[in-house]
Amino acid sequence: MGGYNGGEMLDRKLIRENAEMVRAGALRKGVDAPVDEFLKVDEEWRASVAELESYKSELNSISKSIGQLIGQGKKEEAEAAKQKTSDIKEAIKELEPKERELEAKLQDIELKFPNLPHDSVPDGKDADDNVTIREWGTRPEGEFLPHYEIAEQLGLIDFERAVKVSGSGFAVYTGAGAKLQRAIINFLADFQSEKRGYTEVWPPALVLSSSLVGTGNLPKFADDLYGTVDDLWLIPTAEVPVTNLYRDEILDAEQLPLKVCAYTPCFRREAGAAGRDTRGILRMHQFDKVELVKYVLPENSYDELEALTNDAEQVLQALGLHYRVILLCAGDMGDKGCKCYDIEVWSPGEQRYLEVSSCTNFEAYQSRRANIRFRREKGAKPEFVHILNGSGTAVPRLLVAILETYRQPDGSIMIPEALRPYFGADSIPAN
RNA sequence: GGACAGAUGGCUGAGUGGUCGAAAGCGCCCGCCUGCUAAGUGGGUAAGGGGCGAUAGCCCCUUCAUGGGUUCGAAUCCCAUUCUGUCCGCCA
Secondary structure (H helix, E strand, O other), X not given: OOOOOOOOOOOHHHHHHOHHHHHHHHHHXXXXXXXXXXXXXXXXXXXXXXXXXXXXXXXXXXXXXXXXXXXXXXXXXXXXHHHHHHHHHHXXXXXXXXXXHHHHHHXXXXXXXXXXXXXXXXXXXXXXXXEEEEEEOOOOOOOOOOHHXXXXXXXXXXXXXXXXXXXXXXXXXXXXXXXXXHHHHHHHXXXXXHHXXXXXXXXXXXXXXXXXXXXXXXXXXXXXXXXXXXXEEEOOOOHHHHHHHHOOOEEEHHHOOEEEEEEEEEEOOOOOOOOHHHOOOOOOOEEEEEEEEEEEOHHHHHHHHHHHHHHHHHHHHHOOOOEEEEEOOHHHOOOOOOEEEEEEEEEOOOOEEEEEEEEEEOOOHHHHHHOOEEEOOOXXXXXXXXXXXXEEXXXXXXXXXXXXXXXXXXXXXXXXXXXXXXXXXOEEOOO
């Protein structure tokens, strides 16, 4: 049993008992959470539940006594007891829809509550208030081409035929481009599983809507997703199937932290406007990614976030790509997260940083929705695990950075050392 | 896609209208016993929500795949759905 029991982001008790703290936290995210409305409806709901349950209790005890009377052969007394139930049944019939209505109303209100930002998250409204935590490597100097020109010159990506086949927002990788794509994927999956201690899984790319509810993509963000005529949806990220692996389960504390990595293609409608992000392969309806997901003890989740971020950063270091790590401010983080680092790789061709990973601690937000818990010891009450995830990393923007960073004066591409065993050559020759 | 069978607690598995939240076994926990172990023995062992008291504890409601229905009362009867197994067909 269990599963999705509402739309709540937060524990009802937390809001009840720490109303002002919740209000202040939401405000930091720029959300004026309906705390007062919640408290009012919550009280009405609880009163309604109590009333309904007292009637049910009465009915149950009468039913029980009828059973006993029949057992003792006292038929008339049993008949008399039956008469008493009709009023109670009537009252229950009347109260039940009222209770359900209040519950639904409460859930609507709860949907308006964001997950609360951690104390270490800076105040701020939007991306301008994000804080650069650290940089690695140095920005390459010189003249650089954008990746789509390089790709065209070397015949790595066929944009025109991609449009013919699938419309805009897709790429056809060809020849060395296709091979490089596969090399990057294999490198990333091996790196995270063999060097960083993640268990690799290969999940389905189509999932039931119930899985998308568990991660918070539905019902709110259906427009971002590709659906099918069945109740199956194309995943926007491996986060969805992987986070749902342990849905409705109670884990042992010794199993934690549970670290899972998964390569999948990702599908996003991204009903976004055309702009500089849409040029080349920077923003696509289908792209590839290795995702990292961790299920951890609540008291460790912020240390685990640092470690997760580092696992993603190590990819870029292994490839020798310049990057920076950004700590998102409260207002730029979105509703679901408590703390989030973006890792941005330097694109010499674009002369700007590109997001290749977003490492987030959701605390219990997803575990509450997906009902994933753990027990500290035998007999202890189950608690929600904390769930974190981050890309480790996205492939297309990595490819962009590699092509642009490692293009040689003669027009060839030098393949980074770490990728050579996968690519099977040192370079992509110039045409 | 067609036919049949099934879905019960951590697991195995009984239960076809009335103290059944559910026998029994296994596992696990606490105690006793034995020089240790094994064996034996007594007891305890589902989850969610609400209320009282608020470190304990007590009371109530809900849950035997899911959603509806019949009934004073359902694990047990009826309907729908989902999933699993077996056989057949089809397919990379």
